[in-house]
Every structure is written in structure tokens, then in C-alpha cells.
Amino acid sequence: MATTVATRQILYGQAINEALRQEMRRDPTVVVMGEDVAGGATRDDQGMGDAWGGPFGLTKGLLAEFGRERVLDTPISEMGFIGAAVGAAATGMRPVADLMFVDFLGSALDQVMNQAAKLRYMFGGKAKVPMTIMTAIGAGLNAASQHSQVLYSFFVHLPGLKVVAPSDAYTAKGLMAAAIRDDDPVIVCNHKALFSVKGDCPEEEYVLPLGQARLLREGKDVTLIGMSRMAMVCRDAARMLEKDGINAEVVDVLSLSPLDEDTILRSVGKTRRVVIVDESHPRCNMATDIAALIADKGFDLLDAPIKRVTGPHAPVPFSPVLESAYIPSAERVAATARELLD
Amino acid sequence: MELSREKLLWMYERMRLIRDFEDRIAGLFAAGELPGFLHFYAGEEAVAVGVCAHLNPDDFITSTHRGHGHCIAKGVDVNQMMAELYGRATGACKGKGGSMHIADVDKGMLGANGIVGGGAPLAAGAGLTAKYNKRGQVAVCFFGDGANNQGAFHEAANLAAIWKLPVIFVCENNGYAEATPVNYATSVQDIAARASAYNIPGLVVDGQDVFAVYEAAGEAVRRARAGEGPTLLECKTYRYYGHFSGDPGGYRSEEEINEAKRRDCLERFKRQVLDRGLLTQAELDEIDRRSKEAIEQAVAFAKSSPLPSPEEVTTDVYVRYP
Numbered sequence: 020m021a022t023t024v025a026t027r028q029i030l031y032g033q034a035i036n037e038a039l040r041q042e043m044r045r046d047p048t049v050v051v052m053g054e055d056v057a058g059g060a061t062r063d064d065q066g067m068g069d070a071w072g073g074p075f076g077l078t079k080g081l082l083a084e085f086g087r088e089r090v091l092d093t094p095i096s097e098m099g100f101i102g103a104a105v106g107a108a109a110t111g112m113r114p115v116a117d118l119m120f121v122d123f124l125g126s127a128l129d130q131v132m133n134q135a136a137k138l139r140y141m142f143g144g145k146a147k148v149p150m151t152i153m154t155a156i157g158a159g160l161n162a163a164s165q166h167s168q169v170l171y172s173f174f175v176h177l178p179g180l181k182v183v184a185p186s187d188a189y190t191a192k193g194l195m196a197a198a199i200r201d202d203d204p205v206i207v208c209n210h211k212a213l214f215s216v217k218g219d220c221p222e223e224e225y226v227l228p229l230g231q232a233r234l235l236r237e238g239k240d241v242t243l244i245g246m247s248r249m250a251m252v253c254r255d256a257a258r259m260l261e262k263d264g265i266n267a268e269v270v271d272v273l274s275l276s277p278l279d280e281d282t283i284l285r286s287v288g289k290t291r292r293v294v295i296v297d298e299s300h301p302r303c304n305m306a307t308d309i310a311a312l313i314a315d316k317g318f319d320l321l322d323a324p325i326k327r328v329t330g331p332h333a334p335v336p337f338s339p340v341l342e343s344a345y346i347p348s349a350e351r352v353a354a355t356a357r358e359l360l361d
Numbered sequence: 362m363e364l365s366r367e368k369l370l371w372m373y374e375r376m377r378l379i380r381d382f383e384d385r386i387a388g389l390f391a392a393g394e395l396p397g398f399l400h401f402y403a404g405e406e407a408v409a410v411g412v413c414a415h416l417n418p419d420d421f422i423t424s425t426h427r428g429h430g431h432c433i434a435k436g437v438d439v440n441q442m443m444a445e446l447y448g449r450a451t452g453a454c455k456g457k458g459g460s461m462h463i464a465d466v467d468k469g470m471l472g473a474n475g476i477v478g479g480g481a482p483l484a485a486g487a488g489l490t491a492k493y494n495k496r497g498q499v500a501v502c503f504f505g506d507g508a509n510n511q512g513a514f515h516e517a518a519n520l521a522a523i524w525k526l527p528v529i530f531v532c533e534n535n536g537y538a539e540a541t542p543v544n545y546a547t548s549v550q551d552i553a554a555r556a557s558a559y560n561i562p563g564l565v566v567d568g569q570d571v572f573a574v575y576e577a578a579g580e581a582v583r584r585a586r587a588g589e590g591p592t593l594l595e596c597k598t599y600r601y602y603g604h605f606s607g608d609p610g611g612y613r614s615e616e617e618i619n620e621a622k623r624r625d626c627l628e629r630f631k632r633q634v635l636d637r638g639l640l641t642q643a644e645l646d647e648i649d650r651r652s653k654e655a656i657e658q659a660v661a662f663a664k665s666s667p668l669p670s671p672e673e674v675t676t677d678v679y680v681r682y683p
Binding site: 054055058059060061062065067070071074092093094095096097099122123125126160161162164165166331332333334336337338339340341344345 | 398449461477508510513538547610612668674
């Protein structure tokens, strides 16, 4: 599943940009809307249009190619514009709404939770909401508690929403494209600490299917399951464990909802020991969800209790020394894996 | 409008301290000494100071992500502020909040806020407490032109109006919500015009003139203390730095920034008080000197302060748990 063909290396952020560009070329009903997705509104004639392309540059350059009819800067009105994206999706458009930081979900939650997620069901299948919400998640940039949350569990919990969490440039481009083409509302969770990471990424158009995890590494002694940035932390932990002669298999979840149960259970069946790594807070998170799945459908596969490595039950602290202690580290994952093998 | 010498000295001292604090940390950030993200208030000093000049320690303010000016105007200790930016245990929030969350509740400073518009309902709530206490306290909500389009602001304003809460909504219209100009994002030319939607008074104020702010805020605070309800003040101002430390810019011209600097609130204050013989150059120079000293002391204090210990990650989540 993982690509082994050497291609060019681009930044995660560039991969998202390419996917957006590719989909906007392909389908004229795809529009992008959000705060400063271009920037400099009303000043295009002064050369100030597209001043930002988003705070992380994910949407930079789209204005020049597609114009302000398809790249819409919005006021700071999440309930308004995310709701407008829902309404536009339900009436024939295919909008991509940029929730700049997932922490701003609070301002928009009704439109996501009670509208986007439920219109199809409530209307007996007679509506569809083919929208995408892309949002920056995660800690690691010292952005403090209101700009560092993960929160994908909130979305996964809601029937009607789909949720993906790419972990590198390759999966970012493929999953972003898939999300846009999907006829259901899809939340694309982009970890902000991954934006500056380069990865192999094909130049051509491609789509990765939702509902599929991938193996980052094959192994036989223990399964490390990670998502978003934590998939890379698991990969790093596996390298550490290799030095101790422990051969870890790494599963990158990628699609949180729908979830690839088969890949997860197959790996646990192979190694019989599992550590699930989730940057979220410990209560009701993805790790807990996956642990319950394994305990239920994979009970006979296990030779040891299921272990979860997560953030603590606390908001994300600001001070770098505290934030580093907060985020699950490769060392902590490796130590947990070693305990399972003692 | 008669202002005592004491008040004039206080105004200049606070504005100077804010400016020096912001300029200093901009340099520290550029040198890689400060983690995270900073949002500089330089240029907007007259608003925080002109308003807070009317406030007592038991009055409340809510703030924004651009909160250092509000903190200093409300009397938060600059040593603790600097230590917070350095993420030290001696910081105002023990290093756990950072720039966007500096608070000092005992001084009525209900925190900088990382959520645009997040402070508005909080200010309404503080107004509710103030009304309940019947001691004449007021709550000031500082918010920006960006926040004026957030639902939270509208709900808070309406709530304050129907309950006649002692809240002063102070909009710091600096012309930009991040990289987006206000004339694009906001349906009205003057945000103060939105006050009529809540049936409350609304005024446009020159936010780069501390005396203009002081006068308008004085009346709004008087109204609030007298139980006459909320007011919306729109202070037209300007931020000299970008939205945040690391803002790539490109959405406003150098000429525009320089034009705003020609109306600098500190320079205008000095000219006015000197022309009218209210303060002397020597007094102003002394304040300048002491301000620089205070900032350097704050940096030294921060740098020599201990880091928080990792156990602090899980403290202060609850008062009691389970």
C-alpha cells in the first residue's frame, strides 16, 4: 500500500495545495472559502490579493488561477461561512471550507454537528452534503491551549461525518482529493507540525480511498498504531525498538471514519501485542475507540493488554518544556512497547 | 476636560511601557528567544490606556489575542508578563497560557483570548456579576474589527442591552482582521453604526488620540456605573506590526503604515501636553528612561526564572478531581 516509487519531495502544505488545484481544475463546482485563504481582499489591483494563501500558505496561488468567485475570503464568522458551505453543498456546489484551526470549531459547531452531519439522514436520503472541511490540528508549535487541540474524536463520534488524518505529503494529496470527490461531508485533519515536513509525492493526479489504513513498516513482535503526526512518532519508535532487536509493525490509520478494521485486526493477529498512539486527551479518543474494537473483535488474538499512549487529561500548555512533556514521544511509545514484551 | 497631572503622567507612562514592551519582545522573538506566537499592540496604546484610565481594580476587562496592551493598562505586572512569554514558572499563568492567554483575575483582567470574539460573552457575564454586586463596577470588552463579525459579539451585545448590563464594548478597529481589510469583511463603514441594531449608543472615536478615547470612555463608563446600560465605542486605530510575529505581510502598503505612524498616539500626547504646559520634557524623558529600565528588569527577571516542572502539565485542570 505504501508507495515505494521514488518521486519528488515536497512539503506537506504543497501537497494539499496541489490536491486543491487539481480538484478545482477538474470540477468547476469546487470552491474554497475561509479566513485569509487568499488575503488582501479588495486590493487585488494593488497586487495585494493572495497576500497570505492561508496562515500556512496551503491555499496560496489558487486566487491567481481561479479568481475570487472560487476562492472566497470570509470574515471571521465560522458559524456563518461553514454553515454557508453546508448550504452550498446541499444545493449543488462542492465547497472546501477552511476551519483555520480546529480549535475554532466551537464557533461553528451547530452547522457541522446538527446540519452537515444530519441533513441527509433527516431528509430520508433526499439530500447530500458533498463538502470538505480542512482544518489544522495538533500541538508542537507552542501555540498554547486554544490553538493546539486535536479534536478529531468529536467529528468521528458524529454519524454522518467522515474524517481523515493524513500523515505525510503523499497521503495529504491523495486524501484531500478523495475528500473533495466524496459526496459526504469529510473533515481533513492536517497536523500543523507536519506542514514543514517534506515527503515523496507524485506529480500526477491520484486519489487514496477513504477507509484504508496503511502499513508504514512490517514487523512481527508488536503493532504500533498511530494517526496523524503520531503515525510518524510510531515509525520513529519502531526504529528505536529495532536497535533492541524488537521488530515492530506500524499501522498508519489515515482514515478515522470510516475505519479500516481489517488492517488493524490483521496486524494484531500477526503480532499479538498492540500499542495505540493518539495525541488526543485520553477520554473517549481514537485510541480508546480502536482499543475497544480490538478487545471486542480481536480478543483471542491478544497475548497482552492493549496499551494506549496519549496526551494527558489536560489542555495543551504553552511553555515548551511543558508542551514537550505533553506530546507522546517516540521514547514513551518504545518504552510502552518494551513493557509488553517483558 | 480637566485631567490631573497625576493622571497625565500615568497615561504617558502606561502608553510608553506598552510600546517599549512590544518593541522589545518583537526583537526578542526575531532573535529566537521567545516561543510560540506574539500579536503586537504597538500603535494602539491610546485605546487601552484611554479606557483603563477610568477603571478601578475591581472593574473587569476582557481582551483579545492582542492583549499585552490591555494587560499593562489594567496594571498586570510586566515581570510576570515577560516571564509568561518566556514560559517560566514565575509567569502570570505559570507558563501554561503564553502570550494569548495572559490573565490576572485579581486585577480584573479576565485574560487575553485566543478565540476571536471569545471575550464578548465573558464580558457580558462580568457585567452580570457587576450588576448583581450593586457596587457600581463595570466590565469592558476589548475586541477587534474581526470579532465584530462573530456571532458571539452580537449575542453578547444584545444580551447586555436587554439586561442593561454595565458593559462597555470597545472595538479596536485597526483596519484588518489578519490579512483581510475591514471594508471587505464588514457590511458597514463604521462599526459604531451597529450599536443601533442593539438600541445602545455607539460612537466613533479617534483611537490614536488618548484624550479622545478618555473622553468617550468616560461617558460610557459613567452610563454603565449609573445603571444606564452598555455602550459601543469604535476606536479607529492602527497596528504597526503585522497580525502576528512572522506575518508575511503583503496586504497593506508602507505608505499606509507610515501615514498611521504620523498620527502616533505617544507623539501626539507629548505635543499636546508640552504645548499646553501641562507636563515638562524632563518629566517625559524620565518616564521614557524608567520605562526602558522596567522592561530590561522584566527581561532579566524572566530569563533568570525557573522553568515549570513537567508535573505542572496536569495541575490546575480542576479545582478538585475526582
